[in-house]
Amino acid sequence: MTTTKIIQFTAGHPNPEGMKTAVSVLRAGGLVAFPTETVYGLGADALNIDAVQKVFEAKGRPSDNPLIVHVASLEIAWHFMSEISNKGINLAKRFWPGPLTLIVKRKLIVPDIVTAGLGTVAIRIPNHPVTLELLKYFEGGIVGPSANISGRPSPTSAEHVYYDLHDRIDLILDAGPTTIGMESTVIDVTSDPPAILRIGGLNREDIEKEIGNTLRTSAQEILRRSPGTRHRHYAPQAHVILVPQNDRETFIKQLSTLKKDGKNIGAITYSEGLNTIDVTKFHLILSSSVQRYAQNIFHALRELDSLAVDYILIESVEEKGIGAAVMDRLMKAAQNS
Ligand code: TXA
Numbered sequence: 001m002t003t004t005k006i007i008q009f010t011a012g013h014p015n016p017e018g019m020k021t022a023v024s025v026l027r028a029g030g031l032v033a034f035p036t037e038t039v040y041g042l043g044a045d046a047l048n049i050d051a052v053q054k055v056f057e058a059k060g061r062p063s064d065n066p067l068i069v070h071v072a073s074l075e076i077a078w079h080f081m082s083e084i085s086n087k088g089i090n091l092a093k094r095f096w097p098g099p100l101t102l103i104v105k106r107k108l109i110v111p112d113i114v115t116a117g118l119g120t121v122a123i124r125i126p127n128h129p130v131t132l133e134l135l136k137y138f139e140g141g142i143v144g145p146s147a148n149i150s151g152r153p154s155p156t157s158a159e160h161v162y163y164d165l166h167d168r169i170d171l172i173l174d175a176g177p178t179t180i181g182m183e184s185t186v187i188d189v190t191s192d193p194p195a196i197l198r199i200g201g202l203n204r205e206d207i208e209k210e211i212g213n214t215l216r217t218s219a220q221e222i223l224r225r226s227p228g229t230r231h232r233h234y235a236p237q238a239h240v241i242l243v244p245q246n247d248r249e250t251f252i253k254q255l256s257t258l259k260k261d262g263k264n265i266g267a268i269t270y271s272e273g274l275n276t277i278d279v280t281k282f283h284l285i286l287s288s289s290v291q292r293y294a295q296n297i298f299h300a301l302r303e304l305d306s307l308a309v310d311y312i313l314i315e316s317v318e319e320k321g322i323g324a325a326v327m328d329r330l331m332k333a334a335q336n337s
């Protein structure tokens, strides 16, 4: 068992000692959870097989689910990738640092454990000052799956990381809650047109403005290219039921059925029509701004779990912009529960 240390980073207050500690833990093959603009990642030296193995163990992650390698610059990305298409370069130049992960052909130096034996590797430059500095001093690649126990909602604060992984990892760099709250968008640029394998912090609309159409991938095709996506994801312990936007009648019907069965019910809503229904004492009301909803939804799921509800009724959002990522996560959470 490891005692997990937490180091605070506050915007505008450099913490060179903290940074030095983080770099030396990584160099020694330890595990460091780091903040990004999307969610917190669980970091280890991408070229250290034992360290990467510990990442899989700490998360309970299936070994066929490959990891993203985080880097500080396109120049360092070239240590890990062997080639990239023009569209891939355009996306990198336009959106890095940012919530975009590119799947590219790998170099042989990348350990098989990182790529789950695939011929490709996932690369991202995250947009967070603390982690960009960490990457710069580390001068290499840092693997970073979301820093949660596999299958659970991704962590959007250091508290979530601590809750899931304390005593399993060495260090957490706490820079407060993340701003986007959804994971990065994963795009496979080894094909033309490129294929979106996971919609996330970057919209399809913005991607297509840059490179034209992307492939309309079937679920089958996503599984073929990204085998790890078949595993259980984003699921709280409670059962999740998605309800339509601002639809009082359906909501009340669902509610009374569950209540008849004597279930403990939680709810997450944001529209006037549903906010005002007297559901239960476990009713979380989120902002009607879809950005803020995205930012807070994983926290809300964790909070209701901690209150041990049996069911969570969740209000749907429109599937455009970041709303597409939110609905993708909520539908998976509902399927898995
Ligand atoms: O926002 C994010 O992407 C966060 C932060 C920490 O950067 N990381 C993250 O990592 O969400 P993870 O491991 O939870 O999700 C990475 C996704 C998985 O769906 C994985 O299967 C896919 O990327 N992936 C990784 N390498 C791949 C590859 N070579 N080919 C296809 N998919 C890959």
Ligand code: MG
Residues within 6 Å of the ligand: 145, 146, 154
């Ligand atoms: Mg994850």
